[in-house]
Amino acid sequence: MLELRSEFLMQLSAELDDAQVLGDVPLGTRRIMYMKRGAFAGPRLKGEVLPGGGDWVLLRADGAAELDIRLTLRTDDGNLIYTTCGGIFDVTPELRRRILEGEDIDPSEYYFRTTLAFETGAGSYRWLNRLVAVGVGRRTAAGMVTDIFAVR
Numbered sequence: 001m002l003e004l005r006s007e008f009l010m011q012l013s014a015e016l017d018d019a020q021v022l023g024d025v026p027l028g029t030r031r032i033m034y035m036k037r038g039a040f041a042g043p044r045l046k047g048e049v050l051p052g053g054g055d056w057v058l059l060r061a062d063g064a065a066e067l068d069i070r071l072t073l074r075t076d077d078g079n080l081i082y083t084t085c086g087g088i089f090d091v092t093p094e095l096r097r098r099i100l101e102g103e104d105i106d107p108s109e110y111y112f113r114t115t116l117a118f119e120t121g122a123g124s125y126r127w128l129n130r131l132v133a134v135g136v137g138r139r140t141a142a143g144m145v146t147d148i149f150a151v152r
Helices: 093-100 123-130
Strands: 006-016 020-025 028-041 046-049 054-059 065-075 080-090 111-119 133-139 143-151
Touching: 006 046, 006 133, 028 065, 028 143, 080 133, 111 123, 111 143
Parallel strands: none
Antiparallel strands: 006 028, 006 143, 020 028, 028 046, 028 054, 046 065, 054 065, 065 080, 080 111, 111 133, 133 143
């Protein structure tokens, strides 16, 4: 059996706008949250999360939320990296309320995982185009913080 290995790629934090709640749509309840700002840093890259990305969340009938996150990173040397993330955020309504009220809830009490893909034309970051990455997230009152790992 092959072993799955990973290495830390970066930590990404983002501040989100209030949710736009579309209400009940055919597949569940749709909520859209745009990113205001953010930052990322790791051993090989760092910079800012540009405004305008967001999360097109679908709250399913079983209570879990499907994440559809799209954002643009600008590295500290001025290069752009488009990032897409799919994932699951599974938290009880009570914990969600407490998080949004500003309480620091241990992320072990809920499930927030993503898979990430990157696109860039910047020569020094093209290695990102060839990786699969996973994120382990934490929701905060203002947004989210995700530790991202490259799968090797």
